[in-house]
Amino acid sequence: MLAIYKKELRSYFTSMIGYVFIAFFLVIIGIGILITNLKGTYANFEYTLSTISFIFVLLTPILTMKLMAEENKQKTDQLLLTSPLSAGAIVVGKFLAVFTVFLSAMAITCLYPLILSKYGEVPLLSAYSGIFGFIVLGAAYLAIGLYISSLTESQVVAAVISFILFLFTFLMRSLADAIPADNKTAFMIFIVIILFVCLILYRMMNNMTIAVSGGLLLVLGLFLTYMFKPTLLDGSVSKIADWLSVVARYDQFNYGIFDVTGIIYYISITFLFAFLTTQVIRKKRWS
């Protein structure tokens, strides 16, 4: 694990990616401070973090795209998978490396509230709770990026898919707000989602029976709910969208609240996607 960690970390800093990421990150945070704290004359650093949370949509794909995709392409995965390393060790090593690059950018960011406090009263506690929230939010995005990278051989594909997915999680809430909350629309949307799920199921398992019967079962359940308890579907789409919207959880930190549920949510996502990545690696044996 340590070997993988060292190798990945070194590759971030022998190529340009590590430096480019940190530089852009700091530039965007700098602009955020300029707009929010200096021009906007707010003393709260967490406001800045909240305005620039779109940073993850732009920058994390750059950081995570090569993590696994490059190994798949160069066939170096063959070296890793035929050496006495577990899939878990590979994933943890890689995740910690990319997380370290992100943390080194955040470490510099940690100085900013202190600098601001030189010039006036800054609520440091909420600022640092905001930074902490930002770090776990980043961890969640990095884990998702790592997972997507493991699915493909091409860095570009990994970057584009991560970007689209992150953008989607970012816009999810405004998207959900635009959708009517009545149960009829919800019913339609769920039908479409079920169709998608079936398609993915079929692609992954190559088994028509499972895909179709699973789909029919879901549609039946949905139909029964719609017939007998339609109120259950009221506003359900936006509820689900809210749940999927990774960034939305960060709002609490913006209000200066140290949101434990949010932190648990982010850490769960991190673990979930790290786990999924190990499964993708293990699955290679069976392809």
Next chain:
Amino acid sequence: MIEVKNLVKRYGNHTAVDDLSFTVDRGQVLGFLGPNGAGKSTTMNIITGYISATEGTVTVNGVDVYDEPETVKKMIGYLPEQPPLYPDMTVREYLDFVADIKKVKKSKKLKMIGDVMEAAKITHMSERLIKHLSKGYKQRVGLAQAIMGYPEVIILDEPTVGLDPKQIIEIRDLIRELSNSHTVILSSHIMQEVSAVCDTVMIIDKGKLVLSDKPENLSARLGVTGLMKLTVKGDSETIISALNKIELITNIEEQPVTTEGIVNLNLFHEENDDIREAVFYAMCEAKTPILEMQTVRMSLEEIFLKVTNQDNTAELDPTEQPEAVPVEESKIEEEETSNVSDL
């Protein structure tokens, strides 16, 4: 040491490896021989635990690859078809990384990296970036990676691809050296390589084991006949009638005439018989001078082609066959002569 039982690997409807069984003893060198897509790499990938078999078992030192992959992986060094290199690392950095993931002890690491580089003859390249190396050197770095940690079993998938003749001989010597203390499995579609270093040759075609024996026994097992090419000046009828008296010759084949008054013949005989003297005296008596005489030993290439083409020739259009044969022969000759210069 390595025991493979009833190995089957299917990709959808395609069967890459079909009921393959064999054992390799400690210190043996086993050569996989087969055309492209015969299932050599797939078999190696299964033994190393990179992919899993659809059916069948592989045990190394009595440990099942499927049950305890990490234990088995510790015992195996593997050079895949495409050497798994990180282009942005220097050779030393790369080998340091490999030593780490193969869990080489810190105290031994530095010396081992030096030894391994020495063995693969890449010491003078140690500070170069791998992406700047030539294909031959990349292959050697891959080989150095495979022997890192001195695993009991070393598996090499086409180890000499992309190397020049001198390097090929060096790698062969290295493999021979390794076989003193390690079990080696290597694959190749080049016969000389296999016959030069292997104790046992397994010919695989379409995922099936066609033949498995010592290299020197292969020809006998197949009932291969000896062949002599003869160029004689004189009348073809007198020559053939004179040759017909020699009992050792089983068949005479007349080749098309290129120069007037000169006859080209192919004489077939039993593999172990020597007909050279008998032919010489027969031609003397007939007063037809021999211009050229050449005994052609059926090389592994021919055995290989014969074995792997058996199904194909049956399917081929009979009219196409005579055309195909001379091409193969000329190729074989070329390779034989190159073989001689190699050695």
